[in-house]
Amino acid sequence: MIRITRETDYGIVLLSRLASVPRPGVQAARELASWAGLPYPMASKILKVLARAGLLVSQRGARGGYSLARPPEQISVGDVIAALEGPIGMTECTSAPGQCEQEGHCPVRTRWQEISAAVRDFLQRIPLSELLRSTPLPLLHLERQAAPGQGCP
Amino acid sequence: MIRITRETDYGIVLLSRLASVPRPGVQAARELASWAGLPYPMASKILKVLARAGLLVSQRGARGGYSLARPPEQISVGDVIAALEGPIGMTECTSAPGQCEQEGHCPVRTRWQEISAAVRDFLQRIPLSELLRSTPLPLLHLERQAAPGQGCP
């Protein structure tokens, strides 16, 4: 279904929350969970992973919590997905070579690699900060160019 | 993991095979299966679904088989995915509204809808015929524009 998991979805919501408070905004997992309407254990699980991946900084002990490791402009949707689900690839063979026995003679393999790369790049270029803007949106548009490196002037 | 299922992957390979023979190229499921290195029941299952979805035309009886319902330029990767996995959406709420209780106040919902739409469009614009070209590739590129309808001149 070309779908992110629920955990990733939650992760993005939690990060967005952290991105929307003035930095440095340390928030406890319980606060974040209740704000997002998630059971605490679930939120905690996700936050742990995001911290280990380097997207969050954790502060242990009383009055501890989580805060963004980088400004929200420098954390992309792609980063979050990669942290919670592993490398982004539309097919098994694109994310982990050697899985498919057909690899040698598969007629569509290289194309899938290109398609995956395009989607990955696309997600990599959407920062958290953009997710939050409730105002006029820079329309996301997927373009096919005739040649590399020849963007609009 | 933002991944198409194996069935979809197989489906695209099978369709590509049909697209690569001169039309009207009726091929039996057994032939297609052995060509793709798939067990016959698996290939058969997939072909049935693709036929019901209108991407393939089936011919029953002796010397029957499958052929493309439309020229390969008019069948897109998005069509195949939709046929085998249902509507394309990166999150549950984008492909089937009403699933998420948070829908009303989810801060990132509209953005996901845009992102999903962009990916869906992108896949919708890659025809089977393109997957087969082994020659210089029109680079796939996902672009973000400032405004709609203002592509390169």
Place this chain on the structure above:
DNA sequence: ACAATCAGGACTGGTAGGGTACACTTTGGC
């Protein structure tokens, strides 16, 4: 008539998503 072929299910095993629980460590505050 018969064999080749597709159609439509039912059925099964495995794995990953989604969620919970618990024992442990760290740290601020009194």
Place this chain on the structure above:
DNA sequence: GCCAAAGTGTACCCTACCAGTCCTGATTGT
């Protein structure tokens, strides 16, 4: 110095769905 409030790590369960098989029927060319 102790306690409570945090995060850490790991183990665990359950369910759904992916991946794959099998069987019984309906068509149709020869």
